[in-house]
Amino acid sequence: MIEKDTYKTIETSTEGILFKEKNSKFFGYAYPVLNEDDVKLHIEVLKKEHHAARHWCYAYQVGTETIYYRANDDGEPSNSAGMPIYGQIQSFDLTNLLIVVVRYFGGVKLGVGGLISAYRTTAQLTLEASTIIEKTINIEYLISFDYKNMNTVMRIIKEKNLTISHQKLELDCQITISVRKKDAEFIFETFNHLFEIDIKEVEITN
Structure with a gap:
């Protein structure tokens, strides 16, 4: 078996992809990252930019042979936000990538199923708008x-x-x-x- 020596990531940041569900607004952001410091920096900037938002949920994966990932629901019900976002990183087979979905609550509760669908869809739309590249x-x-x-x-x-x-x-x-x-x-x-x-x-x- 030939050992894999390529990986896929995104070329540049993709910002502000909007998805609406029952008055809630979800803004998707994707960033190429190499470590946890990169992740923290992007989230800090987004929290300042979207200071009136309710949640800043995210997932990231770094590494090519040794993989490290993390998913964060940021106050949403357990596994209703971070993991659906991470699922899209896996679905697109990407690494060295952070996706953040910023939510503005619209007054109507979506329920866990609705949240999972909304966060997953926002992450998917964000990646579909990204330029995916292969690196060695x-x-x-x-x-x-x-x-x-x-x-x-x-x-x-x-x-x-x-x-x-x-x-x-x-x-x-x-x-x-x-x-x-x-x-x-x-x-x-x-x-x-x-x-x-x-x-x-x-x-x-x-």
Whole structure:
């Protein structure tokens, strides 16, 4: 079985998709996120923007191989908001994504079934309005070498069409390359076999 090395997320934020149900207004927002700090920041901004709203319910998922998710009902009945939102993240097979649905209560109670339907529909409409993209899962390697070996290293980088994410070119040189996961082992061995050139995996911190 070929190991999966791609994932789907959204390209940019999608904001203010409106869904109405029995006088209640639901505004859907979707954001690309990488961690919990990103999530908190977006929710803080929305709470200021929609300070008169009753609920700011949300769900998010981050990670490509180790997955972390959270769903929050924010005062709505248990599992009537956060999980229906999260269900749409799963349905669209997305990650590194936050969806927030802001609710203005319209005076008519919707009941648990009505709430589940409204939050699910708002999340679905928000994702349908988003631009979904596929990204590759990459591994980063730090290559260390003496300046005299520069041509050898750069030739391989060019031949293999590798992406340089950082470089320090002095007497002792360091180049960080980003490699698609399925190619990583081959690229590692290519450099590892070379005399006077050191390569090691770098932990990606996002």
